[in-house]
Structures are given as structure tokens and as C-alpha cells.
Amino acid sequence: MTEKKKKSIYETLSQIDVSKLLEHIPRTSKKTGKTVYLDYLSWPKAWGLVKAIYPDADYKIREYENWVKTPTGFQQAGTLDYRKTSVGCEVEVTAIIEGHEYTQKLYVMDRFNKPVMNPNIKDINKTQMRCLVKALALAGLGLDVYAGEDLPSTEEETTKKPSKQSQTSKPTQKKQQSKVKPNYKQLTDKQLQEYTVMYRPDADSEPMEFKLSTIYTLAMSGDEMAQSWLHTMIKKLNMPEGQATAQFCKSKYAAQIKNEIEKKKAVEKIKEAAEDPNEETTEKMGA
Known part of the structure; x- marks a missing residue:
């Protein structure tokens, strides 16, 4: 009797439909006055989903060396959980699931996705938790939302390369797809x-x-x-x-x-x- 193959972390998390948990954040352009809605998965919901399946899951925030200028030169004064650069401030978060690490970086941004050059501690903390969600997407949770895919995918579908026959028949497929009506409840x-x-x-x-x-x-x-x-x-x-x-x-x-x-x-x-x-x-x- 053959043992049932255990699903990978990606297969498990990518099959979770997070669309019902998304919030739609309004963003109004100062130039055009138009408002668009951005899809947003809050970190408590994302982390809660992962912990429900993997109770031992954890995450860590990278610590950067903090160098300060003194009369005798530069000296290290502890560490900081963010890094300031000439183009902005960034953080790095690693999600740890069953021994596997998924790392992502994210810069501190304002509501229009522009870098905040001098963020406060609240801005940094929020960015760290947003970066955690981004790291979880690498593990499979909500990756379809970032990629704009219609439905959660499986690992086999994502890694499967299209054959030459499928590539040559793309125009025909597009014509057929355009005639298909949306299939929903x-x-x-x-x-x-x-x-x-x-x-x-x-x-x-x-x-x-x-x-x-x-x-x-x-x-x-x-x-x-x-x-x-x-x-x-x-x-x-x-x-x-x-x-x-x-x-x-x-x-x-x-x-x-x-x-x-x-x-x-x-x-x-x-x-x-x-x-x-x-x-x-x-x-x-x-x-």
C-alpha cells in the first residue's frame, strides 16, 4: 500500500482562496482626482491562516548594524530593524515554515506608493508587517493576488512550461477564450x-x-x-x-x-x- 504524498507548503497555501478576505483601499490621485481601489490582505488574517495550518510557523525581522559618527570616527551602536538609504528606508522580513525560509524586502511608502525618506516608528512597523505578508506570498499564500491571476494555482501548474504546440496555437486560444462567458454563481x-x-x-x-x-x-x-x-x-x-x-x-x-x-x-x-x-x-x- 503506497503512502499518500504530502503536499508541499506552496501547494497547501496557494490553494487557499484569500479573495474573500481582501480589503479594497481607495486611493485618490491629487493630479487627476480619480479614485482607484487597491487589493489589500491584512497581516493578522494572513498570519492567522498560516498559523492555523503550520502552528510552529515563525518570522524574523532583519537587524542592521547601526553606525554612528563620533569625534574619533564611526562606531557601532547596537542594531536597527530597518535600513535608511539615499533613496528611502527598507526592511527585510523572513517567514519560517517547517524549516523553510521565505525572505522579502519592502520599502516604507506613503499612501501613493512613494518612498518615505524620514519615516517614523509607526511607518516602519507597518511596513515590516506588510513585508511579512509579501514573504508569505512567496510561500504561496495570496501569490495569485500579487500576480493578478484569476484563481489560486497549484505548484505543478505554475512550474509547468508550455509546449511548442501550445505556443503556436495561442492566437486560436485567444479567439476561443474571448467567446467564453464568465462562469460564476x-x-x-x-x-x-x-x-x-x-x-x-x-x-x-x-x-x-x-x-x-x-x-x-x-x-x-x-x-x-x-x-x-x-x-x-x-x-x-x-x-x-x-x-x-x-x-x-x-x-x-x-x-x-x-x-x-x-x-x-x-x-x-x-x-x-x-x-x-x-x-x-x-x-x-x-x-
């Missing part, structure tokens, strides 16, 4: 009405649970943040939230919300038009 009208997602009303607030109907209503009422969120999410058909958003926007319930808002706007315009002549008449009579 169809939700009922009731499910769409009650569907909730994690949403940030503004860039400074924490993610909160919102109904899709509420976000759609805000968007139809002119809320730019909600409009940008819908525009971004409707394209992410590889995620449950994106699939639900795409279905909701085409639903009868969404059409009903849109019609009601348009009716309200029409009524308000009629009232404004009716009020203006009265004001002019009153002014003339007063004169």
Missing part, C-alpha cells in the same frame, strides 16, 4: 438585495459592512467615491464581490433604484422651476 434577486461588502465611505474611514444597494444608491445620487468603487469592482469578476456587483448593476432592483432617483431629481427640478417665477413676481409686486 448566479445570485437570486433576494440575495442581491441583501448582499453586503466591506466598503470605505471615504479615504479616512475604516472599512464597514455596506449593502450593495446602499452603495449603488449613493453612486446614482452622485457620490463620486461610490461611483469609483462600482466602476472598479464591476471589472473584478474573479472575486465574489465583483461577480455580485456586476449582477446587481444589471438587476431589476438596480433599475428600480435608478428610476426612483431620477424621478426625485425630476420632481426637484419642477419645484425649482415653479419657485423661480413666484420669486420674480413677488419682487415686482414689492417694487
Whole structure:
């Protein structure tokens, strides 16, 4: 009787679908004013997933020698868990799983992904934990999110090289793929009405649970943040939230919300038009 082959760390972690755990962080450009949403896997969730499977997993943060200038020259004064350079500040974190080490570096950045030249201790600490998530991605957890892949992959699929026949038949495959419709779970009208997602009303607030109907209503009422969120999410058909958003926007319930808002706007315009002549008449009579 043959023993069942144990899955590798990569095979185990890469098969975990982290899409439901992702947060979508809004980033608004100062130049264009446009808002985009970045996928973000928080370190407590990532570390919790790994520890649930590998209880002995650990991580370490690299310590750099700290040299200070003295009257007699440079002298080492302990170590620091970050390194400052002429182009920014970086950290290095290593995840340790069953004796295997996965190391990554990450620079301290602002909300627009630009280097922070003089970060404070809070910035450095946050970067270290973000770097831990990046190291775990090397082990397989959430690597598909960084790579933009649709679904979690297996180690065999990732390392498998395409044959010459598959390379020569790429144009045909693309034509066939373009005709294939997205294959995802169809939700009922009731499910769409009650569907909730994690949403940030503004860039400074924490993610909160919102109904899709509420976000759609805000968007139809002119809320730019909600409009940008819908525009971004409707394209992410590889995620449950994106699939639900795409279905909701085409639903009868969404059409009903849109019609009601348009009716309200029409009524308000009629009232404004009716009020203006009265004001002019009153002014003339007063004169």
C-alpha cells in the first residue's frame, strides 16, 4: 500500500482562496482626482491562516548594524530593524515554515506608493508587517493576488512550461477564450438585495459592512467615491464581490433604484422651476 504524498507548503497555501478576505483601499490621485481601489490582505488574517495550518510557523525581522559618527570616527551602536538609504528606508522580513525560509524586502511608502525618506516608528512597523505578508506570498499564500491571476494555482501548474504546440496555437486560444462567458454563481434577486461588502465611505474611514444597494444608491445620487468603487469592482469578476456587483448593476432592483432617483431629481427640478417665477413676481409686486 503506497503512502499518500504530502503536499508541499506552496501547494497547501496557494490553494487557499484569500479573495474573500481582501480589503479594497481607495486611493485618490491629487493630479487627476480619480479614485482607484487597491487589493489589500491584512497581516493578522494572513498570519492567522498560516498559523492555523503550520502552528510552529515563525518570522524574523532583519537587524542592521547601526553606525554612528563620533569625534574619533564611526562606531557601532547596537542594531536597527530597518535600513535608511539615499533613496528611502527598507526592511527585510523572513517567514519560517517547517524549516523553510521565505525572505522579502519592502520599502516604507506613503499612501501613493512613494518612498518615505524620514519615516517614523509607526511607518516602519507597518511596513515590516506588510513585508511579512509579501514573504508569505512567496510561500504561496495570496501569490495569485500579487500576480493578478484569476484563481489560486497549484505548484505543478505554475512550474509547468508550455509546449511548442501550445505556443503556436495561442492566437486560436485567444479567439476561443474571448467567446467564453464568465462562469460564476448566479445570485437570486433576494440575495442581491441583501448582499453586503466591506466598503470605505471615504479615504479616512475604516472599512464597514455596506449593502450593495446602499452603495449603488449613493453612486446614482452622485457620490463620486461610490461611483469609483462600482466602476472598479464591476471589472473584478474573479472575486465574489465583483461577480455580485456586476449582477446587481444589471438587476431589476438596480433599475428600480435608478428610476426612483431620477424621478426625485425630476420632481426637484419642477419645484425649482415653479419657485423661480413666484420669486420674480413677488419682487415686482414689492417694487
